[in-house]
Amino acid sequence: MASVTLDNVTKAYGDEIAVEDMNLEIRDGEFLTLVGPSGCGKSTTMETIAGLTQPTEGSVYIGGRDVTDLPPKDRGIAMVFQNIALFPHMDVYDNISFGLRLRKYDQEEIEKRVDRAAEIVQLGGMMDRMPEEMSGGQRQRVAIARAIVRQPDVFLMDEPLANLDAELRIHMRTQLQRLHRELDTTIIYVTHDQAQAMTMSDRVAVIDNGHLQQVDPPLTCYNAPDNLFVASFIGSPAMNFFHGAVTDDGFGSEFMNLGFDPEEIGATPGKDATLGIRPEDVYLKRDREEATVPSETIKAHVDVLEPMGDEVFTYLLLEEDVETSAEGRGEGQLLLSLDPQTDIEEGQKVEVVFDRHEAHLFDSASEEAIAHSLA
Amino acid sequence: MSDAEPEHPDLAAQERSEEPELDRGVVEAWAAKMISNPDRAYKSLFYIATIFFLLTTLYPFFWLLMVAITPSGSLNDVGVLTPGGFNPEAFIDIFQLLPFHRFMFNSFLIATVSTVLVLFVASLAGYVFGRLRFRGKTPLLLTVLVVSFFPPAAFFVPLNRLFNRNVDVLRPLLADGSLFNTPFAIVIPVSALYLPLSIFILMTFYAQIPDGLEDAARVEGTTRLGALFRVIVPLSAPGVATAGVLTFITVYNEYFFSSLMTDGRPEMWAPMLEGVLAFRGQYEILFNLMAAASIVAVLPVAILVIVAQEKIVSGLTSGALKE
Ligand SMILES: Nc1ncnc2c1ncn2[C@@H]1O[C@H](COP(=O)(O)OP(=O)(O)OP(=O)(O)O)[C@@H](O)[C@H]1O
Ligand SMILES: [Mg+2]
Numbered sequence: 001m002a003s004v005t006l007d008n009v010t011k012a013y014g015d016e017i018a019v020e021d022m023n024l025e026i027r028d029g030e031f032l033t034l035v036g037p038s039g040c041g042k043s044t045t046m047e048t049i050a051g052l053t054q055p056t057e058g059s060v061y062i063g064g065r066d067v068t069d070l071p072p073k074d075r076g077i078a079m080v081f082q083n084i085a086l087f088p089h090m091d092v093y094d095n096i097s098f099g100l101r102l103r104k105y106d107q108e109e110i111e112k113r114v115d116r117a118a119e120i121v122q123l124g125g126m127m128d129r130m131p132e133e134m135s136g137g138q139r140q141r142v143a144i145a146r147a148i149v150r151q152p153d154v155f156l157m158d159e160p161l162a163n164l165d166a167e168l169r170i171h172m173r174t175q176l177q178r179l180h181r182e183l184d185t186t187i188i189y190v191t192h193d194q195a196q197a198m199t200m201s202d203r204v205a206v207i208d209n210g211h212l213q214q215v216d217p218p219l220t221c222y223n224a225p226d227n228l229f230v231a232s233f234i235g236s237p238a239m240n241f242f243h244g245a246v247t248d249d250g251f252g253s254e255f256m257n258l259g260f261d262p263e264e265i266g267a268t269p270g271k272d273a274t275l276g277i278r279p280e281d282v283y284l285k286r287d288r289e290e291a292t293v294p295s296e297t298i299k300a301h302v303d304v305l306e307p308m309g310d311e312v313f314t315y316l317l318l319e320e321d322v323e324t325s326a327e328g329r330g331e332g333q334l335l336l337s338l339d340p341q342t343d344i345e346e347g348q349k350v351e352v353v354f355d356r357h358e359a360h361l362f363d364s365a366s367e368e369a370i371a372h373s374l375a
Numbered sequence: 376m377s378d379a380e381p382e383h384p385d386l387a388a389q390e391r392s393e394e395p396e397l398d399r400g401v402v403e404a405w406a407a408k409m410i411s412n413p414d415r416a417y418k419s420l421f422y423i424a425t426i427f428f429l430l431t432t433l434y435p436f437f438w439l440l441m442v443a444i445t446p447s448g449s450l451n452d453v454g455v456l457t458p459g460g461f462n463p464e465a466f467i468d469i470f471q472l473l474p475f476h477r478f479m480f481n482s483f484l485i486a487t488v489s490t491v492l493v494l495f496v497a498s499l500a501g502y503v504f505g506r507l508r509f510r511g512k513t514p515l516l517l518t519v520l521v522v523s524f525f526p527p528a529a530f531f532v533p534l535n536r537l538f539n540r541n542v543d544v545l546r547p548l549l550a551d552g553s554l555f556n557t558p559f560a561i562v563i564p565v566s567a568l569y570l571p572l573s574i575f576i577l578m579t580f581y582a583q584i585p586d587g588l589e590d591a592a593r594v595e596g597t598t599r600l601g602a603l604f605r606v607i608v609p610l611s612a613p614g615v616a617t618a619g620v621l622t623f624i625t626v627y628n629e630y631f632f633s634s635l636m637t638d639g640r641p642e643m644w645a646p647m648l649e650g651v652l653a654f655r656g657q658y659e660i661l662f663n664l665m666a667a668a669s670i671v672a673v674l675p676v677a678i679l680v681i682v683a684q685e686k687i688v689s690g691l692t693s694g695a696l697k698e
Contacts, residue, residue, distance in 0.1 A: 052590045073596040085587035089609045099595035
């Protein structure tokens with residue numbers, strides 16, 4: 001149990017700056033998830049906290065103690081590595097008990113703890129397998145067990161559930177949450193899986209290109225993203241964006257116009273702005289009562305349907321001749337998610353509305369959020 | 376060239392299955408057969424090379440055995456393939472006439488201490504060169520390697536003077552405070568000389584161990600040094616075995632310092648080499664005893680190689696490690 005503080009931490013590999021001027025305070029007992037695109041510096045942040053790399057600038061505190069110059073073994077941390085990193089020359093039992101044996105725990109205590117950890121990760125009966133004789137998911141569970149036996153002050157987990165199948169992942173997710181509750185340990189977690197980030201974390205830290213974008217509870221990041229990056233990164237599928245400008249009486253862009261009083265929300269007419277609408281907040285016209293404050297009707301036609309099972313991702317084109325590029329959604333496209341029961345086909349003309357209460361407006365130049373409701 | 380032009384005559388000749396009945400010499404006919412059937416040529420070449428290799432390496436050993444079992448009176452009768460008599464007592468005499476076992480023990484001790492020393496220092500150096508990044512690494516590595524290119528003779532005079540000097544601080548440890556006539560007089564120079572090779576071998580092995588494993592060990596509670604000896608070294612076992620065996624054999628077989636750094640008496644830590652040569656008396660040379668001593672001296676090394684061969688082979692050939 002300990003808080004973790006990063007104070008102006010910068011880590012550069014030569015010219016490449018992996019993490020820049022990061023200030024992050026993780027509270028005692030908190031479950032904090034780091035999210036961000038590949039290569040944004042999540043693992044580097046973890047390694048800096050673990051003491052595996054020295055920050056180029058800044059300091060790291062664990063439990064109020066400056067640990068910047070302490071080696072990893074004296075920091076009271078345990079880590080699950082992104083590349084698993086089991087010791088290939090040791091069997092599962094030796095792998096899990098490695099840290100305990102180094103710390104000279106007595107045999108009985110070691111066995112008790114290893115059994116308990118193996119139970120949590122469902123690895124009973126595999127104690128004398130060698131890592132090379134196990135599947136990726138089994139290895140990953142051994143790595144988790146190796147971290148949890150030591151009962152450290154801080155857990156660092158770098159994508160610990162990446163190699164597991166869906167069922168096991170959900171099981172482990174609950175197990176980790178239960179473990180977190182039981183041990184009350186500070187957990188710093190990295191994941192690419194939005195579901196994990198949203199369900200497990202007390203707070204989510206969104207990182208882009210080495211810079212911290214927002215640190216807030218998951219729902220705050222979802223409902224009130226600080227900037228364009230967070231808005232586009234959090235939520236799956238990603239938000240719809242329309243690039244335009246603030247006008248005297250609202251927002252105007254090529255395909256989408258919206259009336260509101262700019263002054264009321266603190267927007268400056270004439271400035272470039274971006275309107276963001278989540279796919280979940282767009283409804284067919286006949287379902288308009290579901291929106292808190294429905295917008296005016298938008299005419300469109302269905303371009304592509306992607307049935308996902310529990311929902312159908314529906315890509316709409318707002319005008320006939322909109323160019324659709326291969327990568328991502330273009331300007332004139334609008335994605336909404338519909339119930340699979342909905343009677344709809346490709347090419348069909350539809351009328352939709354979106355929930356103005358959930359529409360976001362961003363300053364295009366600074367990318368900062370201006371408003372999270374345009375009702 | 377037009378298509379109508381006739382094909383080259385050689386092409387037609389190649390397609391003919393049967394050799395035309397030419398009047399050829401034996402060698403020429405044999406060569407023609409080999410060309411038409413290269414697999415046979417490779418096979419026979421393989422056998423020829425193997426037999427040649429076995430002859431050149433094993434025959435001297437065989438002949439040594441022939442000499443060893445010949446009684447000292449009939450040494451002139453030793454033939455190319457036959458002994459001059461049969462008297463295996465030489466293998467007992469070498470231990471009775473002289474304490475040859477003591478010479479061997481000395482050599483064994485010197486080789487073992489040197490190997491341990493070399494492996495330890497080379498592990499540290501191999502870790503630094505193989506796994507750390509720092510400025511001036513390449514020049515430093517080259518400097519280390521250059522040491523191994525020096526002829527041992529270049530070191531002899533200064534070392535001999537140094538080791539013959541009485542050093543007061545060593546007085547409580549060594550009889551007269553000088554290193555001459557102690558195992559260290561051999562261990563120190565040969566370790567230094569053969570260290571670079573081991574550094575090089577271990578460096579390439581240690582460099583291949585994934586960083587993640589070292590990181591994991593350090594998070595689990597080892598120091599860098601602990602990670603080296605608990606994780607990196609065990610995973611580089613073939614490399615360590617190769618470096619160790621090579622060092623052991625070279626030191627055990629070493630001639631130059633072994634013959635010069637002691638006065639030749641077994642109680643003065645003279646190595647096996649001096650033991651073999653000691654059967655060269657003032658009036659006669661006991662070739663059969665020398666031969667027997669040589670054979671006995673080879674045994675520990677032969678056993679070592681047989682025991683460690685699997686590791687050495689994988690160490691010398693692959694040098695690779697799966698992640
Ligand atoms: N040892 C290193 N030497 C040089 N550059 C490095 C090193 N480690 C990381 N980097 C760089 O630092 C940046 C951040 O890397 P990091 O591993 O932290 O990304 P990440 O957020 O963990 O990505 P992923 O989600 O793919 O694991 C990357 O651009 C990477 O190329
Ligand atoms: Mg990473």
